[in-house]
Amino acid sequence: MKTPFPFQRCCSAILLLAACMVASSWAEDWPEWRGEGRSGVWREDGILQRFPPSGLQVKWRKALGSGYAGPAVAAGRVFVLDFVAETAREGTERLLALDETSGRQLWSRSWTADYTGLSGSYAIGPRATPTVDGSRVYVLGAKGALLCLRSDSGEILWQKDFEQDYGTEVPVWGMVGAPLVDGPRLIAVVGGQDGAKVVAFDKRTGQELWRALPSDSEPGYAPPIVISAGGRRQLIVWHPKAVSALDPATGEVLWQQPFRSDKGLSVATPVFSGSRLLVSAFVNGSMMLELDRESPAARLLWRGKSDSEIDTDTLHSLISTPVIDGDTLYGVCSYGHLRGLSAGTGQRLWETLAVTGEKARWATAFLVRQQDRYFISNDRGELIIARLSPSGYREIDRTRLIAPTSRMGIGRRRAGAVNWSHPAYANRHIFARNDREILRASLERTATESERAP
Secondary structure, three states, X not given: OOOOHHHHHHHHHHHHHXXXXXXXXXXXXXXXXXXXXXXXXXXXOOEXXXXXXXXXXXXXXXXXXXXXXXXXXXXXXXXXXXXXXXXXXXXXXXXXXXXXXXOOEEEEEEEEEEOOOOOHHHOOOOOOOOEEEOOEEEEEOOOOEEEXXXXXXXXXXXXXEXXXXXXXXXXXXXOOOOOEEEOOEEEEEEEEOOOEEEEEEEOOOOOEEEEEOXXXXXXXXXXXXXXXXXXXXXXXXXXXOEEEEEXXXXXXXXXXXXXXXXXXXXXXXXXXXXXXXXXXXXXXXXXXXXXXXXXXXXXXXXXXXXXXXXXXXXXXXXXXXXXXXXXXXXXXXXXXXXEEEXXXXXXXXXEEOOOOOOOOOOXXXXXXXXXXXEEEEEOOOEEEEEEEEOOEEEEXXXXXXXXXXXXXXXXXXXXXXXXXXXXXXXXXXXXXXOOOEEEEEEOEOOOOOOOOOO
């Protein structure tokens, strides 16, 4: 018996709708630094296996001012910070909200900024990725302007000035630690006086809820994270004197592990996996802690012995945040080597310059895990797909992503400039910026994509 044509069309429509629903269920925003939960993990499916031979399909480009702050993507909007200079040191910091699909500017909000005191050619713009929380977006400027804005209109709901309100001595490379939303709180590394190195605000009103840790050192640059260990939620703050674990609800110190970071360079985000917590510094190398499973406490598992950026032993990260994948640690060292180490001992397993392409001070790349492989954006503006394992680095493909534009007085670089902005991976696209533009490019697998086994 032949099936009636209308019934066939109905079935086809239902199947198509189901397929679309399955596909969309894997879509994911990138609402803060290193994505949801600050994990550096991209959980979407339907992503291409190799790049198109002609390069990435760029959906849109939008002119932008200077800055390092990577974009955040949430609820159909892209949020990105920049700086528009009026003199050598003065100008305006801006938050732009763009339509995710078209790149059309929805709104912008600006405030004055004076970069006096920031280091030379590094004084080019904000550093911290915006943090989006529903109807609000939180931003931190390079000199300590903290603002809470409506995400749909840019209306300023409340704001703080770390220098004026807390007596913060802004470090030479500016304020970097993207503020963290935790329940009803917004937690920020403020570096303020009178025990205000870390401050929790009511995220709706800006009222101070608690402050913690003395500012007897620079605040450092590492963004805070919240983890669960020892039966407690723990706020992890890595500053130039120690790794501190606080109760995120009260600011109570749960435990601290001393770890000196020369030049105030606690930069890379702490990394937590299982019961292990890692921090890695440019000069002083890495330290791995084992967190107690029963109570909030930590013990030293291992740490590097080198206090040299050149004569390194474990991993000496700076801008790039390492990753712990099973029992192996991967990260970019002080002079551009991607290294694999035993997470349990710190023993170096392998290293390669293939990712950064040159042995150069501060050469770097950002690692994001997607299923069983990594998307790696290097500071030459290239995007790489690779597999990392205890036995080594295996590159699958590489393509041009965006031009490096930040010159930073580093003429020694072969590319002549760098790109130090972490991209966002959202809804099967990548969002990348430099000092001139922001772009959206597709990473979605298509029906015509070659399915060569990587």
